Amino acid sequence: MGNFIQQLSERVSVIASDRLWLEDSAIQQLKTTAQLTHMSSVVGLPDLHPGRGYPVGAAFLSQNHFYPALVGNDIGCGMSLYQTDLAINKVKLDKLDKQIGNLDEPVDEDEWQQLLDIYPDLSTRKQLVAEGLLAAGLDLLQMRSLGTIGGGNHFAELQITDRVDDAGSYKAANLHNKRVQLLVHSGSRGLGQFILRQHVDAHSHAGLASDSEAATDYLRKHNAALDYAALNRAMIAARILRRLRCNGELVLDVHHNLVTPVQADGKSLWLHRKGATPSDQGLVMLPGSRGDYSYLLQPKTENGAVSLYSLAHGAGRKWQRTDCKDRLFKLATPDQLSRTEFGSRVICADRALIYEEAPQAYKNLDSVLNCLLGADLVTVIARNKPLLTYKTRGECC
Ligand SMILES: Nc1nc2c(ncn2[C@@H]2O[C@H](COP(=O)(O)O)[C@@H](O)[C@H]2O)c(=O)[nH]1
Ligand SMILES: [Mn+2]
Numbered sequence: 333m334g335n336f337i338q339q340l341s342e343r344v345s346v347i348a349s350d351r352l353w354l355e356d357s358a359i360q361q362l363k364t365t366a367q368l369t370h371m372s373s374v375v376g377l378p379d380l381h382p383g384r385g386y387p388v389g390a391a392f393l394s395q396n397h398f399y400p401a402l403v404g405n406d407i408g409c410g411m412s413l414y415q416t417d418l419a420i421n422k423v424k425l426d427k428l429d430k431q432i433g434n435l436d437e438p439v440d441e442d443e444w445q446q447l448l449d450i451y452p453d454l455s456t457r458k459q460l461v462a463e464g465l466l467a468a469g470l471d472l473l474q475m476r477s478l479g480t481i482g483g484g485n486h487f488a489e490l491q492i493t494d495r496v497d498d499a500g501s502y503k504a505a506n507l508h509n510k511r512v513q514l515l516v517h518s519g520s521r522g523l524g525q526f527i528l529r530q531h532v533d534a535h536s537h538a539g540l541a542s543d544s545e546a547a548t549d550y551l552r553k554h555n556a557a558l559d560y561a562a563l564n565r566a567m568i569a570a571r572i573l574r575r576l577r578c579n580g581e582l583v584l585d586v587h588h589n590l591v592t593p594v595q596a597d598g599k600s601l602w603l604h605r606k607g608a609t610p611s612d613q614g615l616v617m618l619p620g621s622r623g624d625y626s627y628l629l630q631p632k633t634e635n636g637a638v639s640l641y642s643l644a645h646g647a648g649r650k651w652q653r654t655d656c657k658d659r660l661f662k663l664a665t666p667d668q669l670s671r672t673e674f675g676s677r678v679i680c681a682d683r684a685l686i687y688e689e690a691p692q693a694y695k696n697l698d699s700v701l702n703c704l705l706g707a708d709l710v711t712v713i714a715r716n717k718p719l720l721t722y723k724t725r726g727e728c729c
């Protein structure tokens with residue numbers, strides 16, 4: 333187990349192995365972040381990769397101050413998983429594209445009424461999100477993006493279970509391997525980006541003292557963005573389920589970009605997660621790419637302290653977006669890249685994005701999973717494979 337938890341310095345550790353490639357630049361960003369004034373410890377997860385200034389796939393613990401820049405601009409980005417009642421053998425792959433239609437367009441009044449007929453609780457949630465935005469001094473116009481996925485690595489994916497490792501936990505989670513599952517990855521859209529920009533304009537990248545007015549102001553906005561992001565995922569799922577004429581039960585919904593207050597030994601600590609899935613909130617989903625498996629995991633909370641109660645949130649990028657087309661265009665056309673080894677399809681109107689989000693652009697998920705298993709942080713409940721992935725360029729984050 334020891335080899336999988338590598339202590340690089342007093343404050344810096346990584347969950348990794350000799351067989352998992354982590355870029356030097358990402359490790360360097362991790363070490364630089366550990367030097368911030370109020371930082372206690374940082375951990376790089378096996379999907380660690382370089383980000384804008386700070387690495388992605390990492391958790392950071394600070395004392396008395398916290399750093400909004402360490403949450404990043406897509407506050408509340410996360411994954412939600414739904415078990416649908418759509419039988420696998422009823423799915424007609426060729427028809428799904430038309431059935432699902434366009435998810436880039438905001439939800440209009442007609443569609444909203446149709447969603448409410450099926451999911452009346454969305455109305456209360458939307459009202460609460462609006463109240464949260466108003467209380468935080470944010471513009472209600474941001475609500476317009478609710479129900480849209482957003483660009484880049486965000487996605488909605490229909491999946492099927494191809495292996496169950498822990499039948500008891502699988503059943504307890506109300507999962508069904510003869511029925512389609514829906515995994516949604518999205519966040520707070522332009523809202524999170526606006527909040528971070530506003531913060532950086534006023535305070536640059538400085539930490540905020542726990543009891544300061546600026547901290548209270550940021551946290552009010554951050555918490556509104558978390559609720560917004562969770563509702564956004566719920567609305568994306570509702571749109572898809574309605575269009576597929578099936579029902580869906582929520583299995584999990586977990587943010588991977590957030591900051592959380594932690595009380596320990598009378599100290600005021602802050603746990604930042606930037607592309608890191610909390611391991612202390614129940615089941616988690618570890619997706620690879622649109623051409624790789626996803627794993628449903630049971631975190632082992634008893635070992636959580638070594639990784640700051642955080643897990644990898646995916647496979648992590650291997651190639652920069654700007655390199656993908658050059659690397660791939662001689663090898664495959666966008667049409668070829670839209671079909672995967674699993675026989676699954678990709679809906680993506682943007683041809684450039686098909687290259688940027690190609691499975692080859694991501695690390696191998698099994699090598700990431702092996703580190704989590706080696707460090708004794710998780711057990712595997714089931715493995716899913718993709719059936720259909722919806723990706724869009726969308727606007728912003
Ligand atoms: N199953 C799929 N997994 C995907 C897809 N696109 C990206 N990914 C994985 O999700 C994480 C998300 O990372 P984030 O930093 O944007 O939050 C990423 O590391 C990939 O491993 C997909 O289309 N399907
Ligand atoms: Mn995001």
Ligand SMILES: [Mn+2]
Pocket residue numbers: 409410517518519588
């Ligand atoms: Mn994300």
